[in-house]
Amino acid sequence: MTANDYRPRLVLGIDPGLTGAVAGLAPDHRVELLEDLPTVARGSGRVRRELDAAGLAHLLRPIAGDVRLAVVEQVASRPGQGVASVFSLGHTAGAICGVLAALGIPLVLVPPTAWKKAVGVPAGSDKDMGRTIAARFHPDLNLSRKRDHNMADALLLARYALTMRSAA
Template sequence: MALISDDVVLVEDWPGDPVAAADLLRGWLVEYRITLAALERVASRPGQGVASVFRFGENFGCWQGLLAALSIPHTLPTPQCWQKGLVVPSDGPDPKARSLAVARRMFPSVDLHRKKDHGKADALLLALHAKNAHKPGG
């Protein structure tokens, strides 16, 4: 999860459970004026296992529930939508490497040195997309 404003960039790994995620979001709500969140509109893909797809959907629903419970308005852009103009094939050999490369370039102060930080990179880029797409004139 990531928060981006004109003067703040925060990013956190999934804290482990929905209660901890809600606590983290509540803390951000106390400190910052959150006007919009972005949650990637996702779908299962061919070849994914049943258990994997179930966890994937469960996670998506968890985030929708957290945002609704905390009255945080949100948008649901597809990966193609939020990546357009931001992430291009020349940024790396695969989607995870590409989002890491772009996020490292755009947010040099954020520690994204681990390969597994691709989730943080996606969160940052998704938040940036929402910020840019929903600002006046955006």
């Protein structure tokens, strides 16, 4: 096998946000990576958390050469969402895209409606439905905690990535 014959094999799904997650799947849907996004405390006085971009780069750097595509959920504001939380989510998503770009990992932003429809999550369903569907695809994983919905979404985003033409 020559260097030109080598073909990256992993796809990533990233559910952005401070409680988000990243999942890596092989072409046979085997889970190669499943982690919460790393965060760090910032500020003095009132401490707040934000994405640890260096921590994310550290997590992804060892596999970056094997990743052919990352699918990141496209974030947008929702009615009733506060300005600070919208800004935080946008900042986190931007930092994720920056880390991926710095590591040379191609990325695609996908609206939630598109990837959810493609992997069978019914429109308007709650977060538990995503956990249920991800658990069906990956029965060996324990996604039983409410907070595991972010890991489930990351897994489903990675599954969506496997269906994309650019990932083939």
